[in-house]
Amino acid sequence: MLNQTPLNALHRELGAKMVDFGGWDMPVNYGSQIEEHHTVRSGCGLFDVSHMLPLDIRGANVRAFLRRLVANNVDKLQVSGKALYSCMLNEAGGVIDDLIIYFMDESWFRLVVNAGTAEKDLAWMEKMNADWGMGLTLTPRRDLAMIAIQGPDAAQALNEALPGVDSITANLKPFNAAAMGEMFIARTGYTGEDGFEVMVLAKSAPFFWKALMEAGGKPIGLGARDTLRLEAGMNLYGQDMDETTSPLESGLAWTVDLKTTERDFVGRAALEKSEVTKQLAGLVLLDKGVLRSHQKVLTKNGDGEITSGTFSPTMQLSIALARIPLGIAPGEEVEVEIRDKKLKAKVVKYPFVRNGEILIS
Amino acid sequence: MSIPADLKYTPSHEWVRVEADGTLTVGITHHAQDLLGDMVFIENPATGRTLAKGEECAVVESVKAASDVYAPVAGEVVAANGDVEASPESVNKDAYAAWMFKMKPANPGDVAELLDAAAYQKLVESEAH
Numbered sequence: 001m002l003n004q005t006p007l008n009a010l011h012r013e014l015g016a017k018m019v020d021f022g023g024w025d026m027p028v029n030y031g032s033q034i035e036e037h038h039t040v041r042s043g044c045g046l047f048d049v050s051h052m053l054p055l056d057i058r059g060a061n062v063r064a065f066l067r068r069l070v071a072n073n074v075d076k077l078q079v080s081g082k083a084l085y086s087c088m089l090n091e092a093g094g095v096i097d098d099l100i101i102y103f104m105d106e107s108w109f110r111l112v113v114n115a116g117t118a119e120k121d122l123a124w125m126e127k128m129n130a131d132w133g134m135g136l137t138l139t140p141r142r143d144l145a146m147i148a149i150q151g152p153d154a155a156q157a158l159n160e161a162l163p164g165v166d167s168i169t170a171n172l173k174p175f176n177a178a179a180m181g182e183m184f185i186a187r188t189g190y191t192g193e194d195g196f197e198v199m200v201l202a203k204s205a206p207f208f209w210k211a212l213m214e215a216g217g218k219p220i221g222l223g224a225r226d227t228l229r230l231e232a233g234m235n236l237y238g239q240d241m242d243e244t245t246s247p248l249e250s251g252l253a254w255t256v257d258l259k260t261t262e263r264d265f266v267g268r269a270a271l272e273k274s275e276v277t278k279q280l281a282g283l284v285l286l287d288k289g290v291l292r293s294h295q296k297v298l299t300k301n302g303d304g305e306i307t308s309g310t311f312s313p314t315m316q317l318s319i320a321l322a323r324i325p326l327g328i329a330p331g332e333e334v335e336v337e338i339r340d341k342k343l344k345a346k347v348v349k350y351p352f353v354r355n356g357e358i359l360i361s
Numbered sequence: 362m363s364i365p366a367d368l369k370y371t372p373s374h375e376w377v378r379v380e381a382d383g384t385l386t387v388g389i390t391h392h393a394q395d396l397l398g399d400m401v402f403i404e405n406p407a408t409g410r411t412l413a414k415g416e417e418c419a420v421v422e423s424v425k426a427a428s429d430v431y432a433p434v435a436g437e438v439v440a441a442n443g444d445v446e447a448s449p450e451s452v453n454k455d456a457y458a459a460w461m462f463k464m465k466p467a468n469p470g471d472v473a474e475l476l477d478a479a480a481y482q483k484l485v486e487s488e489a490h
Contacts, residue, residue, distance in 0.1 A: 032453075033424050221426060223398065252371040290402050290422045311401040311424050318402075339420070 004107065005050035006145045006202035007209055014219055019090065022116040022221055024051040029221035036224035037313040040191050041356045044153040045220035046212050048144040051115035053121045054199055056183075059136035062109045066101060069128055069266050071247060073257035077103035083175045083188060085254055087247045088121065089267025092321060093274060094243040095250065097121050098235065100188060102177045110177075110184070112197075113145075114237050114247030128266070138328035143207035144182070149217060150195030150228075152356065158185075158196055160215035161208065164264070169196070192232025192354045224318055227310050233282065233351030240280065240307040240321055246271065264306065278304070281328065282350030283320040283336070284360060287343040291320035291336060297334040298342065306336065321350070362408035364390070365457055365468035369433070369472060370481035372414075376457060377433045379472055382419060386434060386463050391456040392485050397423035405462050412436060412464065413469070419461055421452065434471040436464040 002025035011018065016027030018106065027048065029036060038044050063110045066074040072086030082103050088096045097117040102110040113121045116130075123171040124141060129136050141287065149158050157176040159166040168178050168185060174194075177186035200208050213219070226236070235241055241250035248271060256271065257263070281304070285291050291309030302322030312319045320336075328334065348360050362369055364370075369377040374393035378386040394400065400423040411433035412418050419430035438465040452460040466472060476484065 028425075029398065032399055034401075227424060288402065289404075290427060292427060311422070313424070 002312075003248070003302070005204040005300050007048045007050065007147075010093075010206050011048065011086045011150055011219070011336060016154045016219070016221060019222075021051065024115055026051060027219070028223045029222040030219045032347060033221065033223035034218040036218070039218045040151045040220055040224065040228055041314055042152065044149060044151040044157045044217045044271070045191075045224070046209065046217040047148040047150065047220050047225055048209075049148050049197065051116040052146060052204070053113050053115065053147065054141040054144050055111045055113060055125075055139060055140045057109050057111065057125075058107055058139070059134065061134050062136060063106060063135055063299070065129065065132065066109060066136045067263055068132065069125065069265060070099070070101070071256040071271075072258055072264055073263060074101060074103065074109075075260070075263075076257075077101070079176075080104055081172075081177045081179075083186060087241075087252055088124070089247070089271075090243060091263070091266060091270060093246050093267040093270035095215060095241045095245060095247055095252075096124055096243060098241070098251050098252075099238050099271070102186065104179060106237040110169070129201060129279075132355050136263065141199075143202055144184075144199045145202045146197055147205065147209060148189055148191075148195060148197045149212060149213070150189045150191040150220075151193050151332075153216060154193070154195040157212055157215040157217045158198070161211035161217075179241055190232070191228040192233055192234070192351060198352070204316055227313055230308050230310050230321065231312050231314055231322070231351070231353035233245075235280075235321070236308055245323075246274055248274065248276045248278070249278040251321070263339070270320060277326060278323050279326050279328075280307070281322055282320050282343040282352060282353075282360075283309075283331075284321075284348050285318035285336070285345045286316075286341060287345075289318060289338050289341075291318045291338075291345070293300050296337040297322045297324050297335065299332075301327050304334075312352060315358055319352050320345075364478045364482050364485075366367050366478045369475035369477065370484075371431065371475060372484060373431045374429060375433050377472070378460075379463050380463075384435065384463050385436070385472065386460045387430075389430060389452065389456060390481070393428070394452050394456045396465075397421065397428055398425045400452045401424055403446050403452070403461065404451045405477045406438045408438050408441055408484055409457060410438045412438065413417045413452055421449070424439070430461065432464070433475060434464075434466045435468070436466040439463050472488060
């Protein structure tokens with residue numbers, strides 16, 4: 001039996017094609033994935049992301065706990081509502097999960113973790129909580145639904161769907177959140193566009209979704225979510241990094257804070273000892289075809305592998321993230337093995353697309 | 362969408378039309394394009410290529426996935442449709458109009474082994490469960 005979000009029946013009513021997504025019955029599209037993609041770049045799209053898990057950590061020492069638990073430094077969070085993206089590492093420096101941490105007050109931080117890793121994450125955090133004698137309370141919030149509202153018209157749609165909310169959204173900067181009772185509004189997303197991720201009580205979710213649709217929001221499936229995030233150059237856990245890969249070889253060095261020498265976090269020692277030999281690079285296919293994960297990349301410094309690849313609806317050609325040897329710079333050409341052929345691709349600096357604009361020349 | 366009664370089908374979701382001169386026109390079915398979603402890349406076999414029955418001879422790729430197209434019978438490729446390669450989305454619009462390639466069968470009798478519309482309908486229904 002697959003897990004269902006509080007919006008499951010509504011997706012079916014809307015004619016979604018449903019798929020098993022890591023044990024969750026989720027909409028992959030409601031018709032055309034490419035049209036949905038363009039809607040988010042030019043208008044407003046709605047995503048059901050309730051399969052992801054919000055997790056509240058409460059207690060006296062939450063900040064101290066998170067300073068040790070994750071690779072980024074929660075001391076960057078000093079204003080209530082501020083969000084931080086980080087990896088949670090194992091002792092070997094591999095990535096257990098990537099997550100977002102919201103600082104609400106010194107006794108309450110909210111984390112949002114991936115669906116497929118939620119149980120593993122929770123078990124790991126509970127173990128650390130016990131091992132370090134922190135005495136914190138970790139509460140998984142399966143009573144909440146999460147809807148992402150994304151695109152240049154996202155703020156307008158949200159303001160129209162929730163009269164009065166404009167007093168909050170008008171002052172909400174990117175990567176900040178505000179809580180109103182059980183409603184939680186974050187200006188975050190996974191598309192490279194302006195937008196919000198809003199958590200509401202599960203029972204309110206269908207009504208909220210319908211109000212957003214009346215305000216012009218269009219339902220978007222997980223298919224377009226993947227092409228949007230890849231154009232935006234955002235990593236996907238399980239594809240671009242996992243427990244066997246270092247964040248330093250996954251394009252995530254910017255999220256690992258090694259500067260504060262007195263802060264010891266899980267995985268730090270391993271990362272400091274490790275030799276970085278690979279990088280995550282962007283690829284644009286110059287020949288015809290489609291780049292896909294696990295295809296081999298041939299470079300002058302040795303072989304690499306595509307971690308995420310797709311057809312980019314915005315750029316109308318194929319793009320990818322690939323883990324390749326160091327020393328291959330943007331602008332250089334590499335070859336990708338696709339079936340029985342070796343096709344030419346160009347290494348580029350990503351993101352590929354942000355706020356509707358193609359950034360690759 | 363109904364399954365055209367005048368065509369033949371394969372279990373791997375190709376459709377085949379027997380033309381008056383005995384050549385076969387091949388495409389992928391509506392059901393196949395529906396499973397794959399928005400098409401973004403199609404590669405046809407080269408004209409003149411000799412195919413064994415069931416040989417991988419073409420590729421269709423949607424945003425979501427790549428899928429091989431198999432030769433319905435043995436024979437030689439006599440034409441490839443450049444229009445579908447230029448506009449892969451035409452397969453989504455009308456899978457039975459957007460033919461991919463034409464072949465001359467090695468043995469005209471082999472066509473009898475393909476599925477008729479009713480048998481293909483059954484196959485699609487069984488896959489839905």
